[in-house]
Amino acid sequence: MAAPFIWRHRVAFGDCDPARIAYTGRLADFALDALDAFWDDLLDGKGWYHMNVHQGFGMPFVHMEYDFTAPVRPGEILECRVWPEAVGKSSVALIVEGWQTGRDCFAARFVSVFADLAHMRKMPVSAAIRGALEARFPGLSSNAAPMARRPDGVRPFSIAARDRG
Amino acid sequence: MAAPFIWRHRVAFGDCDPARIAYTGRLADFALDALDAFWDDLLDGKGWYHMNVHQGFGMPFVHMEYDFTAPVRPGEILECRVWPEAVGKSSVALIVEGWQTGRDCFAARFVSVFADLAHMRKMPVSAAIRGALEARFPGLSSNAAPMARRPDGVRPFSIAARDRG
Amino acid sequence: MAAPFIWRHRVAFGDCDPARIAYTGRLADFALDALDAFWDDLLDGKGWYHMNVHQGFGMPFVHMEYDFTAPVRPGEILECRVWPEAVGKSSVALIVEGWQTGRDCFAARFVSVFADLAHMRKMPVSAAIRGALEARFPGLSSNAAPMARRPDGVRPFSIAARDRG
Amino acid sequence: MAAPFIWRHRVAFGDCDPARIAYTGRLADFALDALDAFWDDLLDGKGWYHMNVHQGFGMPFVHMEYDFTAPVRPGEILECRVWPEAVGKSSVALIVEGWQTGRDCFAARFVSVFADLAHMRKMPVSAAIRGALEARFPGLSSNAAPMARRPDGVRPFSIAARDRG
Numbered sequence: 244m245a246a247p248f249i250w251r252h253r254v255a256f257g258d259c260d261p262a263r264i265a266y267t268g269r270l271a272d273f274a275l276d277a278l279d280a281f282w283d284d285l286l287d288g289k290g291w292y293h294m295n296v297h298q299g300f301g302m303p304f305v306h307m308e309y310d311f312t313a314p315v316r317p318g319e320i321l322e323c324r325v326w327p328e329a330v331g332k333s334s335v336a337l338i339v340e341g342w343q344t345g346r347d348c349f350a351a352r353f354v355s356v357f358a359d360l361a362h363m364r365k366m367p368v369s370a371a372i373r374g375a376l377e378a379r380f381p382g383l384s385s386n387a388a389p390m391a392r393r394p395d396g397v398r399p400f401s402i403a404a405r406d407r408g
Numbered sequence: 409m410a411a412p413f414i415w416r417h418r419v420a421f422g423d424c425d426p427a428r429i430a431y432t433g434r435l436a437d438f439a440l441d442a443l444d445a446f447w448d449d450l451l452d453g454k455g456w457y458h459m460n461v462h463q464g465f466g467m468p469f470v471h472m473e474y475d476f477t478a479p480v481r482p483g484e485i486l487e488c489r490v491w492p493e494a495v496g497k498s499s500v501a502l503i504v505e506g507w508q509t510g511r512d513c514f515a516a517r518f519v520s521v522f523a524d525l526a527h528m529r530k531m532p533v534s535a536a537i538r539g540a541l542e543a544r545f546p547g548l549s550s551n552a553a554p555m556a557r558r559p560d561g562v563r564p565f566s567i568a569a570r571d572r573g
Numbered sequence: 574m575a576a577p578f579i580w581r582h583r584v585a586f587g588d589c590d591p592a593r594i595a596y597t598g599r600l601a602d603f604a605l606d607a608l609d610a611f612w613d614d615l616l617d618g619k620g621w622y623h624m625n626v627h628q629g630f631g632m633p634f635v636h637m638e639y640d641f642t643a644p645v646r647p648g649e650i651l652e653c654r655v656w657p658e659a660v661g662k663s664s665v666a667l668i669v670e671g672w673q674t675g676r677d678c679f680a681a682r683f684v685s686v687f688a689d690l691a692h693m694r695k696m697p698v699s700a701a702i703r704g705a706l707e708a709r710f711p712g713l714s715s716n717a718a719p720m721a722r723r724p725d726g727v728r729p730f731s732i733a734a735r736d737r738g
Numbered sequence: 739m740a741a742p743f744i745w746r747h748r749v750a751f752g753d754c755d756p757a758r759i760a761y762t763g764r765l766a767d768f769a770l771d772a773l774d775a776f777w778d779d780l781l782d783g784k785g786w787y788h789m790n791v792h793q794g795f796g797m798p799f800v801h802m803e804y805d806f807t808a809p810v811r812p813g814e815i816l817e818c819r820v821w822p823e824a825v826g827k828s829s830v831a832l833i834v835e836g837w838q839t840g841r842d843c844f845a846a847r848f849v850s851v852f853a854d855l856a857h858m859r860k861m862p863v864s865a866a867i868r869g870a871l872e873a874r875f876p877g878l879s880s881n882a883a884p885m886a887r888r889p890d891g892v893r894p895f896s897i898a899a900r901d902r903g
Contacts, residue, residue: 255771256786260586261593261647262460263791267469268587271436276750283813291751292812295427296758304432308473317591317787318778420606421621421755422763426812428626428756441585448648456586457647461593482622483613592790597799601766625757634762638803
């Protein structure tokens, strides 16, 4: 597979919390900013903003997950590497991995569904977007829908059996 | 199980993005703020801040995941419901569910590991914290470690086989 | 003058920085969120979001300033009090004062200009908005334009004489 | 005077609001991140984080103000230029100017007071910091205290005469 897209950010004082490492909420932002930059780069500036404002569709998230393995430290560059895991009929899964100075800090996975903003209905991945993904990532899997759920069909956590008081 | 803890936030203009719904990064913040308030409430003000600043330990996240089912709208209250899923020897899993005006917007699951800040090593859940959890949530599972991984031992996504360029 | 509008927020762990008090950037957000809530309250839900998305105009800031007098502490409620200082032909100035547990933490002043989004030109304050302000704040000054500049016409800081490299 | 320090940021989708330009609260963050990077650069990594965590002092803001002249657009680089306006006995004033593609977007001015964290009292600017400022900015004024107030001694806005309900 092709080399991933790389996004860089100097971790600031204001990105850190009273534990004196980057705040978890800011790590979520970093991965999202890396994805935003990935799409603008892949689609020649026609990423999230252009889709939503000028093209009448968006790609809202249906799922995201993060595994954290090392703290992200202030004053250093965080590098996020982005690449697609799979593209389905109307959805796409991407991986973002964050690291500093050669060690992995976190890995995250995102599933988005393309949606027509006028009718708020899911829509097929456009030929232009599928083509751009496949051109840059030749080995990209496209014969299975990215999943927000476990293969066994069970939601990753149960929200059925609790008292909503 | 007892009623969950409830945290409320009026979704502001500044929480929203050019798609004119609450930004995914802000949803991550909301769930985290709800967890922060949960611990302060459960532990009489001795939550994240007090742990890290006055008690010499913290509870960093090793995993978090979100499923999004409906957009979060500005100008309305977002209500987050928080409750523990399981408590293990040194870790705890919590669920946060966000909804507005009676419909579910997202559900999230968080796994934290208690860590001694002096040695940056994991440590057992304190008796005080375990006791507070079990007192408020009598049916809470404590015989299985919360998992950041699938039961089959496979990481939720593979980061092994790519070119790091 | 009428009692100010009050906005409340529990200051969270994630609002704080490595100095272990609320981060200056978050204080900026709090004051802005208080303003957003003020307008939605004053205009029956037709505040910033509704103006920009449904009414074809906005009220971008031309100036904001903050004086900080005491740190904002986590785990406590921050209360922001909002009231208008003056309303001019096409602009309005508002004051936001933040305090916790009876002591002042900061005071901020904001000047916004109403702008027609189609032509990106300033426009008069609508009769509905002027009327709503004057009805709630009977003593409100309306015979002088809110100023983003000092009365002597000098910008508050000079940006003329430096080398832009 | 020497060329200013330059900080750069690609403005992301998530930095923007429903008006589809960068949110005012994010502009505040950008200027603060630029200041943080300025100090780390000037002091060889001993900026805000190092001061607060390792050196027992900080430099909290007593005042900040922003003038906004043009919207900050997504997908483009925002460049912030930072330089000191004046250094006093225990305080310092800095200017941050933000621009995109050759046009000015905002200018901001910040006044910080150096403070001993143990006693929460103001302290003189250290010789090391004063020396670093004067070495890089030879024409820097140091014979007048930076002011958070107008020269006539009047606060920039009155908070005296309102009803606190």
